[in-house]
Amino acid sequence: MIKTEAAPSNSGLFKLWYHRMASPVWFYRISGKLLPWLWALFAVLLVTGLYGGLVTAPADYQQGDSFRIIYVHVPAAWLSMFVYMVMAVSGAIALIWRIKLAEMVLVSCAPIGASFTFIALVTGSLWGKPMWGTWWVWDARMTSELILLFLYLGVIGLYSAIEDKRMASRAVAILALVGIVNIPIIHYSVEWWNTLHQGATVTKFDKPSIHIDMLIPLLLMAGAFKVFFAISLLLRTRNELLERELPRKWVKQLVEENDG
Amino acid sequence: MAEFFHMGGYALYVWSSIGITAVVLLLNVLLPLQKHREMLRRAADFHELEGGNHDTR
Numbered sequence: 001m002i003k004t005e006a007a008p009s010n011s012g013l014f015k016l017w018y019h020r021m022a023s024p025v026w027f028y029r030i031s032g033k034l035l036p037w038l039w040a041l042f043a044v045l046l047v048t049g050l051y052g053g054l055v056t057a058p059a060d061y062q063q064g065d066s067f068r069i070i071y072v073h074v075p076a077a078w079l080s081m082f083v084y085m086v087m088a089v090s091g092a093i094a095l096i097w098r099i100k101l102a103e104m105v106l107v108s109c110a111p112i113g114a115s116f117t118f119i120a121l122v123t124g125s126l127w128g129k130p131m132w133g134t135w136w137v138w139d140a141r142m143t144s145e146l147i148l149l150f151l152y153l154g155v156i157g158l159y160s161a162i163e164d165k166r167m168a169s170r171a172v173a174i175l176a177l178v179g180i181v182n183i184p185i186i187h188y189s190v191e192w193w194n195t196l197h198q199g200a201t202v203t204k205f206d207k208p209s210i211h212i213d214m215l216i217p218l219l220l221m222a223g224a225f226k227v228f229f230a231i232s233l234l235l236r237t238r239n240e241l242l243e244r245e246l247p248r249k250w251v252k253q254l255v256e257e258n259d260g
Numbered sequence: 261m262a263e264f265f266h267m268g269g270y271a272l273y274v275w276s277s278i279g280i281t282a283v284v285l286l287l288n289v290l291l292p293l294q295k296h297r298e299m300l301r302r303a304a305d306f307h308e309l310e311g312g313n314h315d316t317r
Binding site for chain 2: 054055059064065066068069072073076111112115118119122123126127129130228231232235236238239242243246247251252254255256258
């Protein structure tokens with residue numbers, strides 16, 4: 001009878017990958033290697049997107065050059081929701097599997113998400129003034145986006161208020177998961193309620209109602225913002241990792257390497 | 261060039277949108293980078309005290 005060694009099954013490989021992903025040292029090293037590439041990609045997307053959006057794209061036939069605010073407003077608004085989803089999913093992983101790295105990603109998302117939400121609100125206001133004649137209206141889109149900002153600030157505040165960081169992470173994860181109901185409300189608010197805010201021009205099922213020369217820079221800027229999110233998230237998560245694991249041996253080795 | 265900066269009369273709105281976005285994004289990398297340096301310094305202090313010769317202090 002021939003005895004064969006069992007080949008690593010798919011689930012075995014998955015477990016291996018999973019544990020490496022969750023390993024702090026591995027994450028710290030790989031993210032350090034990844035960051036320069038992300039910076040380069042960000043620079044390319046940003047320069048081409050800004051040039052396309054501010055220089056080559058034609059002025060809007062109704063809104064003139066004021067429509068160019070779209071190139072920072074819409075990517076920021078998209079990312080404000082995307083970051084929330086990343087935060088909530090990390091929260092779920094942190095709650096279910098108790099993975100420390102997921103906790104760190106969760107808390108690192110909050111200030112970045114708050115920043116994007118702030119940008120979306122402020123640039124929206126700066127766009128609303130010349131187009132609608134008002135800085136702000138309490139309509140569904142803007143109110144739900146403002147609630148998103150408060151959710152992010154709530155996560156930041158709650159996390160810093162609880163001394164034990166593992167307990168704080170769990171509390172924050174629950175808050176993030178509860179707040180997820182706000183995301184579809186933001187997205188569909190312009191369809192569900194009559195509002196000043198214009199409807200979707202890109203993210204709808206039929207053809208986008210935006211000219212291709214305007215659309216391409218918008219997609220480039222959205223890409224730039226997404227890569228920026230990755231950069232800022234990695235930087236913050238690395239800091240969180242260092243802070244929590246300060247006494248560990250791998251941090252000691254890291255410090256010695258830096259000295260040498 | 262002047263026309264470009266003029267933005268069809270919407271210069272104030274367009275350029276302040278871009279300016280505010282730039283400042284907020286810049287802070288989102290500068291603050292973490294500053295904290296990273298502080299973390300490495302704190303780690304160095306901690307491990308020096310732990311592993312070093314305590315008699316000399």
